[in-house]
Amino acid sequence: MTSPLRTPLHDEHVALGATIVDFAGWEMPVRYTGDIAEHTAVRTAAGLFDLSHMGEIAVRGTDAEAFLDDALVGRMSAVALGGAKYTMMCAADGGVIDDLIVYRRDWDHYVIVANAANKDVVLDELFDRAEGFDTDVEDDSAEIALIAVQGPRAQGIVMEMTARGADDIEAMRYYTAAHVLLEGDVHAFVARTGYTGEDGFELFVGADEAAAVWRLALAIGEPHGLIPCGLSSRDSLRLEAGMPLYGNELTRETTPFDAGLGRVVAFGTEKNPRGDFVGRAALEAARDAWKASEEDGASHARRLVGLVGEGRRAARAGYAVLSPGGAEVGVVTSGAPSPTLGRPIAMAYVPRSLSEPGTRLGIDVRGRTEPMTVVALPFYTRTA
Known part of the structure; x- marks a missing residue:
């Protein structure tokens, strides 16, 4: 061990x-x-x-920006010197491998911060995706x-x-x-x-x-x-703050669009086109499906929502979300008492038809239904 x-x-x-x-x-x-x-x-x-404990991975070389544009869903070539960008590494099927922050320390030097549990997976993926690019990938975490x-x-x-x-x-x-x-x-x-x-x-x-x-x-x-x-x-x-946690809101079975984070995927525009990147085709399909569900009102499409409780018992990750009629309709991804709000809060995936703010749902908390109300994320936003 x-x-x-x-x-x-x-x-x-x-x-x-x-x-x-x-x-x-x-x-x-x-x-x-x-x-x-x-x-x-x-x-x-x-x-x-x-x-x-977080992973720090250095990417250096003349092809560093081109390589990261291919490997990640964000456009790293657009990050200015001394800039940072929240992005994701996705698999070819669009599933999220990890969410990352990438810092540009020099024109040919980036630092990727990966989640501790995913560092080795991200590193292996980067090594594989670096083939054909003039770039070095190095684990600087230690x-x-x-x-x-x-x-x-x-x-x-x-x-x-x-x-x-x-x-x-x-x-x-x-x-x-x-x-x-x-x-x-x-x-x-x-x-x-x-x-x-x-x-x-x-x-x-x-x-x-x-x-x-x-x-x-x-x-x-x-x-x-x-x-x-x-x-x-x-x-x-x-x-x-409504920030996702990998393994909870983000997994290999979710795309950025599932989590309401489609904005981090840069497809390019007619005036500013972008080439291919790993997962592009699958993510385009996910984007189109998301748009279609909004237009036709598809009730089955799931949404990540915020929930605020009325009692004191907090929902936890994995607890079932219940419809007003008591049917299981979703699952809590994260939940805890909110010290700032003074009430239990949670994030959960639920059907689109139950995702509007004000919708009343229930959470099965160890065999007892606790009432909760859908709210817009985030729960808290700083004022200054």
Whole structure:
């Protein structure tokens, strides 16, 4: 049996009294002080997350942009230097292999961040798809630590952490990145990205410098209300923000269109055409089927919706969604109590005929039907 992996920050988590769990083959902190406290800190001040279990894959070479345009559903050649893009890798049949964020660090150098559980699959697919392109694909995960500062006070905290580059942090737009020098002479690639629904930054640093950066963030951030946060609060934060989780909302059996994320697939236009890419034909068919179901009102086509409960019992992934008449019509993909809303929330796939906001449905919560109402996603949107 393979032992769980540990991030470069494992000892820091243990010293802080974190509860450690096995997650995607990694020993990761699920919580420190408590789920609600950590969730609330990110919504009101700032939270510090260890994301070093994620995969970092470098793509370099003269054909790097052409290769990624072929391998992924997004148009990576359109990403500016210092830019980032949310995208997906799909199979030939249109199923989602993983959802990714791709950063352009140089004209011939991209970094792909893959989900921890899917890193090896994504890496193998990239190796296979790189045939015929002048490009190198390399797994840099072991050399890179990824630390996130998320919340309304994140910008000020990260600016204070920098020895050089604070102006770049302040000027940074969402989904852009810059090279900065942190206190302690640590070189970092800092991106204004995150998975919480709040403003925030993700810092790519050398694995051997991770502990120093973590301690720096705590020392500077704690007076501003920053606390370390675990996987549990990260999940409730992303759920409130309506962000999909691979293995829940996204799987090999779903296309981006099923999840309401068809916008991430770039087919090109008459004025700005795009060539072939892996999964294009299947995704075109999925797009056309989606459009047809909207036009003819097909009741069988499924939709990913938000659900808000009336009681206190939360729906969980895998629970059955019930029609007003009690028939099973769908399945919950993610569910939890919402600290921000004070009510249970969930995402679920249901038939199109039951997907309109205001529709009342039920969830089978351990043999008892809990009433829930369909709402538009996301559940929570930050105001500034």
